[in-house]
Amino acid sequence: MTTHLVTGASGQLGQLTIAHLATLVDPASIIALVRSDEAAARFAAQGIQTRRGDYKDSASLAAAFAGVDRVLLISSSEMENRVAQHQAAIDAAKAAGVAFLAYTSVLRAPENPMILARDHAATEAHLRASGLPHTLLRNGWYIENYLGSAAQALASGQLFGAAGTGRIAAAARDDYALAAAHVLRGGHDGAVLELAGDDSFTMADLASALTDLAGKPIAFVNLPEAALAQGLVQAGLPEPMATILADADARSGDGAVFDQSRILSRLIGRPTTPWRSLVAKALAPQQA
Structure with missing residues (x-):
């Protein structure tokens, strides 16, 4: 029996991927890589076997990957x-x-101007040099990335960002998880998959959708990148993280997370989750 191991299994993407994978292959063939007893117990309750492993501990990885x-x-x-x-x-x-x-990268990693893309590009290069057969899952932005700022916008009436009029082809985390499950099952070996949502939006579009949800005006306020970074620091983020997030938002304005290939929807066999419906669902409790 072919064995399938998912690293980062206790994270949000990992949990969703394993849930989908269990519908595509024999659950007995799935191994969740975890770091804690709590995570191991959760998967054991689902009938999923686990192994211990940490990216910082090479010996643990060697043991975890044995026979996989x-x-x-x-x-x-x-x-x-x-x-x-x-x-x-x-x-x-x-x-x-x-x-x-299979590795979860970012859209057009080698050419993507985001600071975030540098690590992915370096990882892709190492993977190619290793000679290990592989597939690159170049994931675009998650719709969920915007839910925190959307909640803040409902309260304040202002949605802040630095993306200008740039279009963002975000998809739900669950869509990317389903794609990863299909790739791990097999049939897409050797592919470079640029994955993004079928539909795209601008931050002004998001503000308009929030206006409809809230029943009151929500305005998109486009800030210079440096001002957005400063605001994130004032909100409590460490400066390095604020710099990376502000850069990502500004580069979104340049098309860094826009893609019209629809490879993701073809891979998962259905349209990607509409961004408006996910935003509405996530924010519904706040509107009750």
């Missing part, structure tokens, strides 16, 4: 040293004889 056929490497959520973490995972997978590895 196919791996989904979900990118680390840590901003510092994550290229080294990804490289350690790739090297451990190759040494363990893993037959295939």
Whole structure:
């Protein structure tokens, strides 16, 4: 039986991917890579086997990947040293004889101007150099990235950003998870998949949708990148993270997260989740 291991399994994307994968392959073939007893217990309750592994512990990865056929490497959520973490995972997978590895990257990673894309581009380069058969899941933006600012906008009447009139082809996290499950099952080996939502929106479009939801005007306020970063710091974010997020928002205005290929919807076999419906669903409790 072909075995399928998902790293970062206790994260939001990892949990969704495993849930979808369990409908596509024998659940007994799925292995969730976890770091805590709590996470292991949650998967055990679902009949999913687990192994312990940490991107920072090469020995744990070597043991976790032993005897595994196919791996989904979900990118680390840590901003510092994550290229080294990804490289350690790739090297451990190759040494363990893993037959295939899929990696969650970002849209057009080698050319994407976002600061965030640099780590992904470096990881992709290492993966290519490793000779390990692989597929690149170049995920676009999550609709969920905007829910926090949408909630704030409902309260204040203003939606802040630095994306100008740039179009954003975001998709639901669940859409990307389903795509990852299909790729891990097999049939897309060797592909470079640029994944994004079928529909796109501008921040003004999002503000208009929020206006309809709230029944009161919500205005999009376009800020200079530096001003947005300063506002994020004032809101409590560490300066390095604020810089990265403000850069990502500004680069969104330049088309960094816009794509019209519709590869994602073809891969998952259905249209991607409409962004308006997900925003409405997420914010409904606040409107009750």
